[in-house]
Amino acid sequence: FDWASSVAQLKAVAKTEQVLVSRLQNFINNKTEELGRIQNYVDALRKVSDKISSSKEEYISHPINQYHLIQRFAKEWTKVGDLLQMFNETGFELTQNISRMRKLYPTDNDLNPAAAGIERLQRVYELSIDELIEGNVKGINTRNSINVNDCFLIGKISCKSFKCDACKIWMQRALKLKADETFTNDEALAYEAVCRAKRGNLTHAFAITEDLLTRDPFNDILLGNMLYYRFVLGKLNILYPCFITIKVDYPHLFIFHKDENAEDEIKQYNQICQGKFKLPHKVSKNLRCYLYTNKNDPRLRIKPVKVEELCNSPHIVQFYDVINNDDIETIKKMSKKHLSRALVTGPNNTGIVEDIRTSKVAWFKKNDFTAVKKLYTRISEMTGLSEETFEDLQVANYGLAGEYQPHFDYTEDPSIYKREDGAEVGNRIATMLLYLNDVKEGGRTAFIEPKIVAKPIKGSAVFWYNLYPSGLGDPRTRHASCPVVIGNKWASNVWVHEVQQEFKRKCGLRQDAD
Numbered sequence: 001f002d003w004a005s006s007v008a009q010l011k012a013v014a015k016t017e018q019v020l021v022s023r024l025q026n027f028i029n030n031k032t033e034e035l036g037r038i039q040n041y042v043d044a045l046r047k048v049s050d051k052i053s054s055s056k057e058e059y060i061s062h063p064i065n066q067y068h069l070i071q072r073f074a075k076e077w078t079k080v081g082d083l084l085q086m087f088n089e090t091g092f093e094l095t096q097n098i099s100r101m102r103k104l105y106p107t108d109n110d111l112n113p114a115a116a117g118i119e120r121l122q123r124v125y126e127l128s129i130d131e132l133i134e135g136n137v138k139g140i141n142t143r144n145s146i147n148v149n150d151c152f153l154i155g156k157i158s159c160k161s162f163k164c165d166a167c168k169i170w171m172q173r174a175l176k177l178k179a180d181e182t183f184t185n186d187e188a189l190a191y192e193a194v195c196r197a198k199r200g201n202l203t204h205a206f207a208i209t210e211d212l213l214t215r216d217p218f219n220d221i222l223l224g225n226m227l228y229y230r231f232v233l234g235k236l237n238i239l240y241p242c243f244i245t246i247k248v249d250y251p252h253l254f255i256f257h258k259d260e261n262a263e264d265e266i267k268q269y270n271q272i273c274q275g276k277f278k279l280p281h282k283v284s285k286n287l288r289c290y291l292y293t294n295k296n297d298p299r300l301r302i303k304p305v306k307v308e309e310l311c312n313s314p315h316i317v318q319f320y321d322v323i324n325n326d327d328i329e330t331i332k333k334m335s336k337k338h339l340s341r342a343l344v345t346g347p348n349n350t351g352i353v354e355d356i357r358t359s360k361v362a363w364f365k366k367n368d369f370t371a372v373k374k375l376y377t378r379i380s381e382m383t384g385l386s387e388e389t390f391e392d393l394q395v396a397n398y399g400l401a402g403e404y405q406p407h408f409d410y411t412e413d414p415s416i417y418k419r420e421d422g423a424e425v426g427n428r429i430a431t432m433l434l435y436l437n438d439v440k441e442g443g444r445t446a447f448i449e450p451k452i453v454a455k456p457i458k459g460s461a462v463f464w465y466n467l468y469p470s471g472l473g474d475p476r477t478r479h480a481s482c483p484v485v486i487g488n489k490w491a492s493n494v495w496v497h498e499v500q501q502e503f504k505r506k507c508g509l510r511q512d513a514d
C-alpha cells in the first residue's frame with residue numbers, strides 16, 4: 001500500500017494521528033500518576049532499607065522488624081507489583097495500538113515517493129527552493145518547513161532516479177542548512193558523481209571523483225568507481241570487476257539510457273503545466289462557447305449542454321455541468337473503498353506500477369450504482385456514441401504531487417485489445433475525462449502538441465477523439481495530468497471503444513478526416 005499516490009486516503013491517516021496523539025497524552029498522564037504512586041512506595045521502602053543496610057544483623061534480630069519485613073512482602077511489595085503490572089499492561093495496549101497503525105499506515109517505503117513528489121513539484125513548476133523549504137508553495141504557507149535531513153533525502157532519491165541536477169541542488173541545500181557533521185560536502189559530491197556516471201556523463205563523474213580522491217586517497221569506493229570510469233573512458237585497458245564497489249545505495253552501476261525525445265517532451269510538458277502558453281481562447285479566435293443539443297436530441301433540447309472549445313485541431317471540447325454534485329459525492333465515496341495503485345501498460349500488455357503515473361484508481365460497472373448509469377446515459381446523449389462499448393468507469397485520485405506523464409489513451413497495438421469478457425471492442429476511439437472536484441493549484445490536463453491545458457472544474461468533462469476517422473491513432477492527442485500542487489485531484493475516465501460507433505461518429509463533434 002503506497003500512501004504518496006492518493007491524497008484522499010491520507011485524510012484518514014491524519015485523523016488517526018490526532019487520535020493517537022490524544023491517546024498518547026492520556027497514557028503519559030496516567031503513567032505520571034501511576035509513577036507518582038510507585039514513587040511513594042519507593043520512598044517509604046527506601047527509608048526502611050537504608051535502616052537495614054546500616055545494621056543488617058541487628059535489624060533482623062528484632063521480632064517487630066521480622067514482622068514488618070514479612071508484612072512488606074505480603075502487602076507493600078504486592079501492591080508495588082500490582083502497580084508495575086498495571087503500568088506495563090496499559091503500556092502494552094498502546095504499544096499494540098501503535099504497532100497496528102504502523103502496519104496499516106505510512107511506512108519507510110512511503111517516504112521516498114513522498115520526497116520524490118516534493119522534488120517533482122519543484123522541478124516541474126520551477127518553484128523557488130528557498131520558499132519551498134520555508135513551507136511556502138505558490139504563496140500558500142504552511143508553518144511547516146523542510147529540514148536538512150529532508151533535503152538530503154530528496155537529494156539522494158533524485159540521484160537514484162538519474163536527476164543529477166536536482167541531486168546537486170538539494171544536496172547543496174542540505175549542506176547549507178546543516179549545523180553538525182551528519183554528512184559532508186564530499187559525501188554529497190560522491191552521490192552526484194555516481195548519478196552523472198549513470199547518465200553516461202563519465203567525464204563529469206571522473207572529474208568529481210578525481211577531486212574527491214585528493215582528499216580521501218584510499219577510499220575503496222572512490223577508487224573502484226575511478227577504475228571503472230577510467231576503463232570506460234578508454235584510459236585503462238583492463239577492468240578488474242572486483243574493484244568496482246559502489247556506495248551502498250547503488251548496488252549496480254547501471255547506465256541510464258538517455259532518450260532525447262522523451263526528455264524534450266518532458267520539458268514541453270513542464271512548460272505547459274507552468275502555464276507558459278496562453279489559454280486556448282486567447283490563442284485562437286475561432287474557438288467558441290455554445291449550447292449544444294447534439295442535433296436536436298430531444299433530451300438535450302430541453303436542457304442543452306454547455307460546451308467550450310479548447311482546440312480546433314484536434315477537436316477538444318470541455319462540457320460543463322455534466323454530472324451533479326450528489327452523484328459526484330456518491331462516486332467519490334464508493335471509490336474511497338476501492339482505490340488501488342494505478343497501473344500503466346507494460347510488456348505483453350500487463351499492468352505495471354510506474355513513476356509516470358502517481359495516482360490510485362477504482363473501477364465501476366455501469367450497473368454498480370445509479371450515479372454511474374445516469375452518467376453513461378448522459379455521455380451517450382451528449383456525444384451520440386453508443387454506451388455498448390463504453391469501458392467501465394475509472395475513478396482516479398492523485399497523490400502528493402500526483403501526475404500522469406504524457407501518454408496516449410489509445411493503444412498503439414490494437415491487436416492486443418480485448419474486453420474482459422473476450423469481446424472485440426476495438427481501440428479507445430474517444431475519451432470523456434470528468435473532473436470530480438476543483439483543484440486549488442496544479443492538476444491541469446496538458447495536451448502536448450497543441451500546447452493547451454484544461455482546468456479541472458468540478459462537474460465538467462473534457463472530450464476528444466483519440467483516433468482519426470480512419471481508425472489510426474491521432475498523435476496530436478498526446479496528453480498528461482500536471483502534478484497537483486495544492487489540494488487533491490479527483491478525475492474520472494470513460495473511454496469509448498470503436499465497435500458500435502461506426503455510424504455514430506458522424507455527429508457534430510467530428511473532426512475532419514485525414
Ligand SMILES: O=C(O)CCC(=O)C(=O)O
Binds near residue numbers: 443445481482491493
Ligand atoms: O487526470 C487527467 O487530467 C488526465 C488523466 C488521463 O489522461 C488518463 O487517466 O488517461
Ligand SMILES: [Fe+2]
Binds near residue numbers: 407408409479
Ligand atoms: Fe489519458
